[in-house]
Amino acid sequence: MLGMKLTFCGAAGTTTGSQHLLEVNGQRILLDCGLYQGRRKDAFEVNCCFPHFDPATIDSVVLSHAHIDHAGNLPNLCKKGFAGNIFATFATRDLCAIMLPDSARIQTSDTKWLNKHRKRQNQPLVEPLYNEIDAEKCLRQFVNLGYNRPMLIANGVKLTFIDAGHILGSAQVLLEVEDEADGQTKRFLFSGDVGRGDNDILRDPVPGTDIDFMLMESTYGGREHELGTGADDKVAEVLNRALKRGGKVIIPCFAVERTQQILYVLHQLFEEKKIPTVDVYVDSPLATNATEIFRLHPECFNDEVYEFLHERRDPFGFEGLTLIRSVEKSKALNEREDQCIIISASGMCEAGRILHHLKNGVGNPRNTIFFVGYCAEQTLGWKLREGWDKVKIFGDEYTVKAKIDIVDSFSGHADHSELLDYFQATSGPKKKVWLIHGEPSRSEALCDALREIHDGEVEVGVLGQTVEF
Known part of the structure; x- marks a missing residue:
């Protein structure tokens, strides 16, 4: 039985x-x-x-x-x-x-x-x-x-x-x-x-x-994934090219795990001087809260991140990084004209503050939209990844002039x-x-x-x- x-x-x-x-x-x-x-x-x-x-x-x-x-x-x-x-x-x-x-x-x-x-x-x-x-x-x-x-x-x-x-x-x-x-x-x-x-x-x-x-x-x-894990050099290549264009780098990113992973990679690239110094903003209350939780759980980290902690360094924090919760500060980012990196949720560009950044940035040929994760079919993120010339954001149509870059090693x-x-x-x-x-x-x-x-x-x-x- x-x-x-x-x-x-x-x-x-x-x-x-x-x-x-x-x-x-x-x-x-x-x-x-x-x-x-x-x-x-x-x-x-x-x-x-x-x-x-x-x-x-x-x-x-x-x-x-x-x-x-x-x-x-x-x-x-x-x-x-x-x-x-x-x-x-x-x-x-x-x-x-x-x-x-x-x-x-x-x-x-x-x-x-x-x-x-x-x-x-x-x-x-x-x-x-x-x-x-x-x-x-x-x-x-x-x-x-x-x-x-x-x-x-x-x-x-x-x-x-x-x-x-x-x-x-x-x-x-x-x-x-x-x-x-x-x-x-x-x-x-x-x-x-x-x-x-x-x-x-x-x-x-x-x-x-x-x-x-x-x-x-x-x-x-x-x-099979297109790239193996640990593609930091590819990220550095994309960012260096993007920053030379003179505009903002907008990274649609899942609030939990992907944002923290990107922060850690950026920390390393800045320390090793593989990319120029530039202000970085995480514009997502959920991602900000999740990052605080990550710091509480070293039992989940690999040996390399443990080494960071042992040296009393913050894996998810560095000079020039700002975590944004308030709506007012989020809106202020769209008024900036100088270079910066903006990491914002959601990763598929279907909801959240990323939509406002795309609305204000997708039509600027100096800007770069940098995708580091999967986007389901027919989502706004998927359309941008697929090279659509025009997309709708909040019901209005926008011509895509920003450069679209993709690194798929972060799955x-x-x-x-x-x-x-x-x-x-x-x-x-x-x-x-x-x-x-x-x-x-x-x-x-x-x-x-x-x-x-x-x-x-x-x-x-x-x-x-x-x-x-």
């Missing part, structure tokens, strides 16, 4: 809305509780109701990391009746403390805008999934656990977090299970999102050992070859492997590659499917 059941409740056939329900020994453990991010109507219908389970029946949640597509629906889960513990690393909890309220504010703002239009059309008004109070209440249910510190979280279920090297505090989830149904001991590993290794800030992913069953991400299956996700290396480094029989968190073509490409090198069963998870083992 098989004793464990796994249901794919999200991030199956897509890369967003991570949720996986594990049932064992009469306990229901939810792995991640992310927001599905897509078209507004579809996203609301998926996120609001938890169609695959009743939140009140969940005993505990284990959270791999703080990204909104993995953690963003936690306040809604608690609001709808979940009363158990949310297990996470210390850094993940601290990041959630700023990211979940920020998500609530964005939802409240979007809902307010949407209701204006719905009211004019005599349509029923809508409410956000949760508000800032719901987010704060959810944080009270967090229980923090360090890497490699086993903890019993349910009857016969022991949890250990293993460093995933993806973002600050990110973890692989190892569950050691004494299965009462069949009397067997089973080691189950949920990969979370797997980092590339050789990260400028973080430690490399740590391979799991003696794994029997594996739930693995496949975001970049069948795809936090392992690519196809790196995922294969990660899988092979993970020891054990790996009797059954389920692939999730990938578009269908990506998951299938990785599945085919794994079947060529592995004798165990490898399948692609299907949304709503339940497997037993």
